[in-house]
Amino acid sequence: MGKETAQKTNKPRAIRRLVIWYKRNSAVTSIVDTAASSAATASNVAGNMVSGAGSVVTTASNVAGNVAGNVAGNVVSSAESVVNTASSVVSNASSIAKNTLQPLVFDPLKRLQSNDNILDRDEESQSNRIWIAVDGMGGDYAPGPILEGCLEAISRFPINIKFVGKIEKVKDAAEKNGLAELLENEIDNKRLELIDSGEPIGMNEEATAVRKRKNASINVAMDLVRNNKAEAVYSAGNSGAMMASAIFRIGRLKGIERPAIGALFPTRDQTRPVLVLDVGANTDCKPSYLHQFALLGNIYAKDVLQVQKPRIGLLNIGEEECKGNDLSLKTFELLSSEKSFDFGGNCEGRDVLSGSFDVVVCDGFTGNILLKFLESVGGVLLDILRSELPRGRRGKVGSAFLKSNLLRIKKRLDHAEHGGALLLGVNGICVIGHGSSKSLSVVSALRLAHSAVNHGVMDNLNQLQKLQVLNS
Numbered sequence: 001m002g003k004e005t006a007q008k009t010n011k012p013r014a015i016r017r018l019v020i021w022y023k024r025n026s027a028v029t030s031i032v033d034t035a036a037s038s039a040a041t042a043s044n045v046a047g048n049m050v051s052g053a054g055s056v057v058t059t060a061s062n063v064a065g066n067v068a069g070n071v072a073g074n075v076v077s078s079a080e081s082v083v084n085t086a087s088s089v090v091s092n093a094s095s096i097a098k099n100t101l102q103p104l105v106f107d108p109l110k111r112l113q114s115n116d117n118i119l120d121r122d123e124e125s126q127s128n129r130i131w132i133a134v135d136g137m138g139g140d141y142a143p144g145p146i147l148e149g150c151l152e153a154i155s156r157f158p159i160n161i162k163f164v165g166k167i168e169k170v171k172d173a174a175e176k177n178g179l180a181e182l183l184e185n186e187i188d189n190k191r192l193e194l195i196d197s198g199e200p201i202g203m204n205e206e207a208t209a210v211r212k213r214k215n216a217s218i219n220v221a222m223d224l225v226r227n228n229k230a231e232a233v234y235s236a237g238n239s240g241a242m243m244a245s246a247i248f249r250i251g252r253l254k255g256i257e258r259p260a261i262g263a264l265f266p267t268r269d270q271t272r273p274v275l276v277l278d279v280g281a282n283t284d285c286k287p288s289y290l291h292q293f294a295l296l297g298n299i300y301a302k303d304v305l306q307v308q309k310p311r312i313g314l315l316n317i318g319e320e321e322c323k324g325n326d327l328s329l330k331t332f333e334l335l336s337s338e339k340s341f342d343f344g345g346n347c348e349g350r351d352v353l354s355g356s357f358d359v360v361v362c363d364g365f366t367g368n369i370l371l372k373f374l375e376s377v378g379g380v381l382l383d384i385l386r387s388e389l390p391r392g393r394r395g396k397v398g399s400a401f402l403k404s405n406l407l408r409i410k411k412r413l414d415h416a417e418h419g420g421a422l423l424l425g426v427n428g429i430c431v432i433g434h435g436s437s438k439s440l441s442v443v444s445a446l447r448l449a450h451s452a453v454n455h456g457v458m459d460n461l462n463q464l465q466k467l468q469v470l471n472s
Contacts, residue, residue: 129158129191130453132446133230136165137200137217138237140435144173146236149442151182154191156443157450162230164195164221195220200237203435207240210248218242222249225428232449234420236433236442243281246426253461258282259425260293261364261432262300263371267355274352275301276315276360279367279421287330290314290361291338295464296424297359298341303455304448305358313347313357315366321346327363335361420445422452424461429453 134150136143143165150161163170174180186192198215201207210219218237222245224230235242243259252259262277277293278285294312301310314331316324321332323346335343347360352370362370389402420441423430431449433441 129160130232130450131160131162131224131230132449133162133164133195133221133224133233134446135200135218135221135233135235135237135242136163136170137197138235138242139433139437140203140236141438142200142236143170144177144179145438146442147174147183148177148179149437149439150192150446151179151186152439153443153446154186157447159446159450160190161192161446162195162221162224163192164197164217164224166199166217167194167196170194195224197221201241203238205238205241207238207244210241210245216241216245218245219249222246222428222430225430226250231453232429232431234431234433234442234445234449236420236435236437236445239280239432239435242430242432243423243426246423246428246430250426250428253425253427253464255464256292256296256425258285258289258292259423260289260296261367261421262297262424263367263421265353265374267353269355272307272355272358273305274355274357274360275305276352276362276367276370277424278362278364279371280364281423282364283368284365285327285363287327287334290327290331290363291334292425293361294335294338294341294343294359296461297361299460299464300422300424300457301358303457303460304451307358309342310358311342311344311356313344313351313360315352315360315362315370316346316348319346319348331361420448422448427458429458 134146136146136150139146147163147170150163153159154161171180171183174183183192187194197217197220198213200217201209201213210216213219218235218241221230221233221235225233226249233246239261243261246259259281260278261281262275263279264273265276267274275297277297278289282289294314298310298312301307312335314328314335316328316332318324321336322329324332328346332346344357347357349370351357352360385402420431420433420437423432429449429452431445431452433445437445
């Protein structure tokens, strides 16, 4: 009875804290905007003074020679002093804003799940936490950054980790990265478990290597899902090997010919990303494959993205149904006749990020090129903006105020913010990370895995086998 009372008391308290956080954030943002406006005004006034003083210098030189010129020169010097003062105001305003915002503006979810005693610890009991198997040896920088991301995710989300890898290498990486004590604490708390394995499948190895090396880290992690010791698996290693391991170890969903990798792309509406699949699992596709991708994507968008009626698009070179290659034309016919989802027609490349579609289907060859292109956009866009900013004091002042906006733009376009892609069509939840994944990407990928488990994606995916089209 006491535990139930504590939970009821703490839940409203957590909600009140979150409301207060938003109010504070709004107030501080208003202060920063006011400071920015004042500093900008000061800069403009100073700039006008400099310009006026320059005119005085010219006029004075023409009229009265050196004496008036010296007087005007003093005016210029004074005006430049004002400019320096304005720049100092800008710098101080930026510093004050940063120091004020830093303790307030951060992920409220992290605060609610930290050691702040906002939520009752009974709500994070082991029975409510989800076990996720992680291929700790997969990825360009494994195992250090992968382990760091896992430890961070454990503190933020209601998950436990079965970390698969060569235990000696994992402990050495923990020691090197200053994670040894935290690792031991999480092991003692039974929120992380080290599972020994062999070497990983290399990035340059053939996917079929998973059949020969049964103790490879991805195989051991996949077996944990097959034996119901974990509810999802994550790997930043060889994506082809992960797909092969998933097919051999846990199998495909009945009626699905080829699994697909689905990646989330940003759109104009940052609260509503678009799911693009396939982005690399199948370079050569049949129309029936793309039809199945649409069925898989429709369920994912409903369950995980919480879109009530997802709009499906077919990536093509034109909106008209007569456009495209043979694959596109035949797939269009299949999708048009499908009654179980809302087919919105062809989606041109410029429409992928428009927000007009919730799911876009394509073959893996095209999808992978699209994915890799998008990954480069954020960095290139920032470089262009930096190069186009004006030079001199005014440019520096403008850059100071634009910095936070530029960082937000980069964050929205950064693939690390999404962390991974779901392998759809296999009989388990598998999240594939980018080979260059570091801790932020790992946290985001584990959040995706938790969300997929929490929303019962597999239950609805298993219902696909009842569709007539998959049994024909």
